Structures are given as C-alpha cells and as structure tokens.
Amino acid sequence: MASKSQSCSIWVGSETGILKGVSLSKQQAFNFCEMSCLSRDQEVCVLEWGDPLESEVLVGCANGTVKAFSTEKGIFTESKECGDATQGKFTGLAMMDGSLVTCAESGILKVWKEGCTDTIEINVGNGVCRMRQNPSRRSQVATGGKENPLKVWDLERPDKAIFTAKNVKNDWLDLRVPVWVRDIGFIPDSDKIVTCTGYHQMRVYDPSSPQRRPVLEAEFGEYPLTALSLPASQGTVVVGNTHGQLAVLDLRKGLVRGCLKGLAGGVRGLQCHPTLPLVASCGLDRFLRVHSLEDRSLLHKVYLKSRLNCVLLSSRNLELSGADLSGEVEEVKQEGEEDGETDEVWDAMETVTDKTNKRATEKAAEENAVKGPKKRRKVAKK
Amino acid sequence: QMYGTHVQADSVEEEAAFPPNFSVSEIKNKQRRHFMFMKLKQEKRKRKLELKKKRKKEREALGDKAPPKEVPKTIENQRIYDETTVNPEDEEVAFDEGTDEFSSYFNRLTNPKVLITTSDRPRGRTVRFCEQLSTAVPDSHVYYRRGLALKRVIPQCISRGFTFLIVINEDRKVPNGMVLCHLPNGPTAHFKVSSVRLRKEMKRRGKDPTEHSPEVILNNFTTRLGHSIGRMFAALFPHDPQFIGRQVATFHNQRDFIFFRFHRYIFKNEKKVGIQELGPRFTLKLRSLQKGTFDSKYGEYEWVHKRHEMDSSRRKFHL
Numbered sequence: 001m002a003s004k005s006q007s008c009s010i011w012v013g014s015e016t017g018i019l020k021g022v023s024l025s026k027q028q029a030f031n032f033c034e035m036s037c038l039s040r041d042q043e044v045c046v047l048e049w050g051d052p053l054e055s056e057v058l059v060g061c062a063n064g065t066v067k068a069f070s071t072e073k074g075i076f077t078e079s080k081e082c083g084d085a086t087q088g089k090f091t092g093l094a095m096m097d098g099s100l101v102t103c104a105e106s107g108i109l110k111v112w113k114e115g116c117t118d119t120i121e122i123n124v125g126n127g128v129c130r131m132r133q134n135p136s137r138r139s140q141v142a143t144g145g146k147e148n149p150l151k152v153w154d155l156e157r158p159d160k161a162i163f164t165a166k167n168v169k170n171d172w173l174d175l176r177v178p179v180w181v182r183d184i185g186f187i188p189d190s191d192k193i194v195t196c197t198g199y200h201q202m203r204v205y206d207p208s209s210p211q212r213r214p215v216l217e218a219e220f221g222e223y224p225l226t227a228l229s230l231p232a233s234q235g236t237v238v239v240g241n242t243h244g245q246l247a248v249l250d251l252r253k254g255l256v257r258g259c260l261k262g263l264a265g266g267v268r269g270l271q272c273h274p275t276l277p278l279v280a281s282c283g284l285d286r287f288l289r290v291h292s293l294e295d296r297s298l299l300h301k302v303y304l305k306s307r308l309n310c311v312l313l314s315s316r317n318l319e320l321s322g323a324d325l326s327g328e329v330e331e332v333k334q335e336g337e338e339d340g341e342t343d344e345v346w347d348a349m350e351t352v353t354d355k356t357n358k359r360a361t362e363k364a365a366e367e368n369a370v371k372g373p374k375k376r377r378k379v380a381k382k
Numbered sequence: 383q384m385y386g387t388h389v390q391a392d393s394v395e396e397e398a399a400f401p402p403n404f405s406v407s408e409i410k411n412k413q414r415r416h417f418m419f420m421k422l423k424q425e426k427r428k429r430k431l432e433l434k435k436k437r438k439k440e441r442e443a444l445g446d447k448a449p450p451k452e453v454p455k456t457i458e459n460q461r462i463y464d465e466t467t468v469n470p471e472d473e474e475v476a477f478d479e480g481t482d483e484f485s486s487y488f489n490r491l492t493n494p495k496v497l498i499t500t501s502d503r504p505r506g507r508t509v510r511f512c513e514q515l516s517t518a519v520p521d522s523h524v525y526y527r528r529g530l531a532l533k534r535v536i537p538q539c540i541s542r543g544f545t546f547l548i549v550i551n552e553d554r555k556v557p558n559g560m561v562l563c564h565l566p567n568g569p570t571a572h573f574k575v576s577s578v579r580l581r582k583e584m585k586r587r588g589k590d591p592t593e594h595s596p597e598v599i600l601n602n603f604t605t606r607l608g609h610s611i612g613r614m615f616a617a618l619f620p621h622d623p624q625f626i627g628r629q630v631a632t633f634h635n636q637r638d639f640i641f642f643r644f645h646r647y648i649f650k651n652e653k654k655v656g657i658q659e660l661g662p663r664f665t666l667k668l669r670s671l672q673k674g675t676f677d678s679k680y681g682e683y684e685w686v687h688k689r690h691e692m693d694s695s696r697r698k699f700h701l
Contacts, residue, residue, distance in 0.1 A: 031474070224680055243683055265682075265683055265686070266682035284682060305475050305606070307684070
C-alpha cells in the first residue's frame with residue numbers, strides 16, 4: 001500500500017467516494033478507499049495538498065467530512081467534520097499556517113485551527129461554485145459562484161472583501177449580463193485573477209488597478225466553462241467546458257491558441273503541472289487524460305471506472321517514480337547517452353546550407369525531364 | 383469487329399518479358415469495351431471456381447489432417463478492444479450501477495410511467511408512430527405538445543409521477559430524433575432515429591399488441607456507456623414480464639446502432655419457435671448522454687458523439 005501510494009503522481013477523486021492514485025511510470029491506477037464501505041455521500045468534491053512537501057492529500061467529501069490521506073503511508077490518517085450536507089458540497093479547501101480553510105456551496109467559509117474549537121466564519125454569499133487560495137499570498141482566498149461575483153478575501157481581516165468585482169456594462173440590448181463564476185485562477189508573479197464563467201466567458205481582473213471591471217474578456221464555445229488552470233509558461237490559460245472541449249486561450253489578446261482533443265464528456269477537473277508543459281484533465285467520461293501543451297497531443301489516457309470530480313498533480317516529474325533514487329539516476333544516465341548518440345549523428349550529416357540550391361536545381365531538372373517525353377509523345381502522334 | 387489481341391493468362395504472369403498489357407478501360411468503343419470487360423469477368427470467375435474446386439479436393443484428400451477452416455474477418459470480429467468494457471465481477475462498477483439514478487427502478491421502489499410527446503405540430507406519420515410506440519410500451523401516455531417548453535413540462539411530469547419522458551423530434555414529416563429523459567433527476571439521452579416502419583408497412587405481421595407487459599431483450603451492450611443506455615431502456619418497461627402475453631421487445635446493439643423490434647412468439651414444440659413481428663420498428667443511434675434532466679445549454683454531458691474524433695476508425699465502437 002505504501003509503495004503504491006508513493007509511486008502515484010496524479011491523484012483523482014471520484015463520485016463514488018474512492019480516492020484514486022495513478023502512477024504513470026508503472027502505468028497503473030490504484031484505488032485507496034476505506035474497507036469498501038463506499039457510499040454516494042462520500043463523494044469526493046475537492047482535493048488539495050495538505051502541505052508544501054506534498055506528503056498529505058486533503059479530501060473533501062459531500063457529507064461534510066475532510067479526510068487527510070498520507071501519500072507515504074498509503075492510508076487515511078484523520079478525518080474531520082467540517083460542516084454537514086445541509087450546507088452543500090465543498091467548493092474549496094486550503095491550508096494556511098496549519099489551519100484548514102473550507103468553503104461550502106451555501107457560502108459559509110470557515111477557518112479551522114488545530115487544537116482550538118473556535119473558527120473564523122465568513123459568509124461569502126449564496127451559490128458559491130469555487131474557492132481558491134492565492135499560491136503566493138497564502139492568506140488570500142477568492143470565491144465566486146452563480147449570481148455571486150468574484151470576491152477576494154484576506155483571512156487576517158475577515159470583515160470585508162479586499163476586492164469585489166463589478167459586473168460588466170449592460171449588453172447591446174441594455175440588459176444586465178448575468179454572473180456565474182465557475183472557476184478561478186491566480187496568475188503567478190502578478191496581482192491578476194482569471195475566472196471562467198458558465199456563460200462561456202473568460203475574464204481577467206486586476207485588483208491593483210482602479211477599475212473593478214474585468215481587464216480582459218474572451219469567449220470560447222457555446223457551453224459553460226467548468227474548469228480552468230494556469231500552465232507553467234506565462235500568458236496562457238487552459239479551460240474546459242461541459243461538452244468536453246479543452247482549449248488553450250491567450251491572456252494577452254483573448255484568442256484561442258488551440259484545442260486539446262479527446263474528451264467525450266464534460267470536464268470536471270483540470271490541472272497543469274507546475275513546471276512541465278503538461279495538463280491533466282478528468283471528467284464525466286470516466287477517463288483521466290494527460291495532454292502535452294507544446295504540441296497539444298494526448299500523452300496518457302487512463303480508464304478509471306467512476307465519474308471523476310477533481311484531479312491533483314504532484315510537482316515531481318510524472319514519468320519518474322519518486323520512491324527510488326536509483327531509478328532516477330539510471331534514467332538521467334540514459335538521457336545523457338541518447339544525447340551523445342544524437343551528437344554523433346549530427347556530426348556525420350552534411351551541412352544544410354547547400355541543399356536548398358541543390359533542391360532548386362534538382363526540381364528544375366525534374367520538371368524539364370517530365371516535360372521532355374510529353375513533348376516527344378505529342379510529336380509522334382501527329 | 384473484335385479486337386485483335388486477347389488477354390492471355392500466360393502473358394499476365396510473365397510481365398517482365400512482354401510489353402505492358404492494355405487494360406480494358408482504354409478501349410474507346412463502348413460496345414467493345416463492355417464485351418471485353420464481360421469476357422474478363424467470366425475468366426476471373428472461372429479461375430476462382432477452379433481454385434475453389436482444387437482446395438475442396440485437397441481438403442477431402444487430407445481428411446482429418448486438414449487444417450481448420452479459417453474464420454472470415456468481419457468488422458465485429460476485428461473490433462478494437464474497448465477498455466471501458468464492463469467486467470461482470472467488477473465491484474466498483476457494480477457499486478456505481480447499484481447507486482446510480484436507475485437504482486430506484488432496479489430496487490423495485492418505483493414503477494415506470496412514460497410520457498410520449500413530439501416536437502411542435504407533428505405530421506401524421508409521427509403521430510401514428512407515437513401511438514404505436516405507446517402500445518408497445520405499457521403504461522405510457524401520448525400527449526400533444528402544444529408548443530410547450532420542455533424545461534417547464536419536466537417539473538409537471540415529476541409532480542404527476544412520471545418516470546420517463548420521450549420526445550420524438552420530427553423533420554420534414556418524418557420522425558428523426560428522440561430525447562429520452564429519466565425523470566426525477568436522471569440522465570437524458572438524445573438519439574438519432576432512422577428507418578421507422580409503421581405497422582401497416584410490415585410484412586407478415588401479427589395482430590396488434592395486447593396490454594400484457596413484454597419481455598425485454600438487450601443485446602450486446604458491453605461497454606460502460608452501453609451499460610448505462612441498456613439500463614435506461616430496461617427501466618422503460620415494468621419489472622415483471624407477463625409471459626401469458628408472449629410478447630418481447632428487443633433492443634439489439636450492433637456497430638453503435640440500436641435496433642428496436644417488437645415480436646410475439648409461440649413455442650410449437652421444445653425446439654421450434656414461431657415469431658410474428660408486430661409493432662413499430664426503428665433504429666437509434668446515440669448522439670449524446672447528458673447528466674441531469676433535459677438542459678442542452680447548461681447541462682453537463684457525460685458523453686457526446688464527436689464525429690471527427692470518434693468515427694475515424696471503422697472498427698471502433700462506443701456502445
């Protein structure tokens with residue numbers, strides 16, 4: 001069990017309540033669940049890392065419990081009651097200085113401190129769809145939902161939101177544009193926040209600028225965008241919608257850079273790898289897919305038998321198994337050898353500069369050769 | 383006049399030594415070309431028959447030692463193995479199916495009640511199709527659509543205790559689509575309907591179906607998606623079939639097309655069965671399966687048919 005969980009580099013939560021770990025190096029998926037006492041109210045709603053070393057996974061369930069799963073030991077270590085089913089499902093989990101931050105659909109955002117029973121509680125408004133923590137400033141969280149605009153809260157000053165987004169201007173029929181924030185992302189190295197909406201819009205807000213309206217707005221497709229993720233390379237964002245379309249959008253102009261193909265069902269969870277150009281997506285078609293962002297090709301596809309709700313990627317290299325260092329060393333050596341071979345191949349080849357001229361002359365020669373016999377044939381028939 | 387040179391078997395085999403043969407398509411005269419082509423086909427057929435006879439003789443000569451007959455390749459034989467094929471002993475899938483939206487039907491907590499309607503202003507063919515479909519499905523009611531929005535119809539159906547909503551879409555006076563929605567909160571399947579045959583167009587048909595509940599046969603729904611759709615069809619009919627009625631409804635899936643047939647059977651003796659086809663006949667092809675009741679704009683799709691990605695291989699099927 002321990003070795004299995006240590007080799008897993010992608011964690012997926014399903015609707016049946018099973019936490020699944022996928023190891024790409026071993027090409028296997030493992031189920032981690034408690035003694036096959038499965039039930040639908042244990043449905044996994046959110047997955048988050050419990051600590052920066054990524055040794056613990058926090059699992060938020062539909063019945064209000066938050067379970068901690070240790071990746072090193074391979075078992076659930078503790079479980080905490082953080083609310084009940086009446087408040088709705090969890091929409092966000094975060095860890096801040098050892099205390100747990102949870103947000104439910106009804107809008108109740110609570111900070112649970114270790115040891116003491118009193119909690120800081122904020123009501124962020126009804127119908128929350130997502131709560132996310134700012135990775136660079138751990139005390140800031142953003143929330144948004146249906147008819148609930150984007151709000152950024154500082155947990156050290158929980159009375160009022162630091163930033164509340166203003167709705168865009170009325171559209172061309174002078175009607176109020178409805179608000180439905182489905183997912184939020186913080187752009188690294190800047191203050192900006194990206195959101196994707198249920199009305200197939202992607203918006204960028206800048207709290208440091210005086211305007212509370214979005215700085216950039218872009219539309220994609222005709223279906224609600226359900227998930228969003230920011231890749232390691234700056235300037236782009238990956239979004240997914242309910243039809244199974246994944247697109248890479250440009251953040252400078254708001255254009256579609258390209259689409260990732262393959263999904264058949266609605267996207268529920270998306271995450272980009274922190275350093276490599278990879279994105280993992282999971283959805284209602286019961287598959288976990290890993291695409292490469294450079295050439296938009298499908299790298300891995302894993303069938304996990306239940307509908308998947310959320311995905312969590314570890315920062316280490318997905319291809320290598322994290323457990324044994326010797327394995328890493330061997331693979332590094334292999335890469336070195338391959339480089340050496342390719343160098344030899346390059347040295348053996350001729351330089352390319354002359355080839356273009358040769359090609360032009362060869363082409364002309366070919367054309368002449370083709371034209372020649374044709375002319376001769378015509379003459380003969382006459 | 384006949385053309386001088388003939389296509390000889392020998393010259394075909396020794397191509398390297400001879401100049402290239404003329405092909406039948408280069409003859410400009412249509413009559414002569416047709417004649418040469420017929421001759422070519424006859425010779426080809428003759429050669430094929432000779433080969434067959436030779437092989438049969440060899441097989442008989444070898445007797446028991448003959449190699450087994452080769453099975454011809456068909457598209458179903460060559461189907462690409464689908465990794466979502468359900469293993470009957472799989473616990474996780476069993477749990478998933480045991481607690482999904484149809485669990486209340488399969489645990490015998492609810493009985494099916496079906497509402498059949500059409501798109502607005504249906505033509506005669508669609509109306510007759512709906513009537514015949516309602517005789518095939520027990521406890522079903524046909525209502526005129528009256529231009530009502532489906533999103534408003536659905537809460538009313540739920541309050542009146544319906545479990546299924548079938549909407550037959552019509553285009554150019556012919557039914558061409560079907561939306562099958564499981565009611566309390568269940569999945570919505572959108573199908574393309576083709577090849578609809580009404581009762582009077584059937585040859586050698588029996589009398590009209592009676593009120594007895596038919597048996598249901600679901601063939602070849604192997605993948606996970608196929609399982610969900612198969613369960614959806616099964617939930618349309620009452621749990622206990624009345625064998626006195628000797629009626630059976632078959633949903634046969636082949637190459638992602640689902641063929642619906644309605645028969646009456648009679649056992650003449652232990653080994654012989656006679657069947658009469660009654661009832662409408664149509665084929666369905668799944669276009670999308672949406673989680674939740676009908677909401678094409680904001681609903682989440684569990685499976686969407688994407689032609690360019692999914693139909694690229696002739697041997698890959700999804701149901």
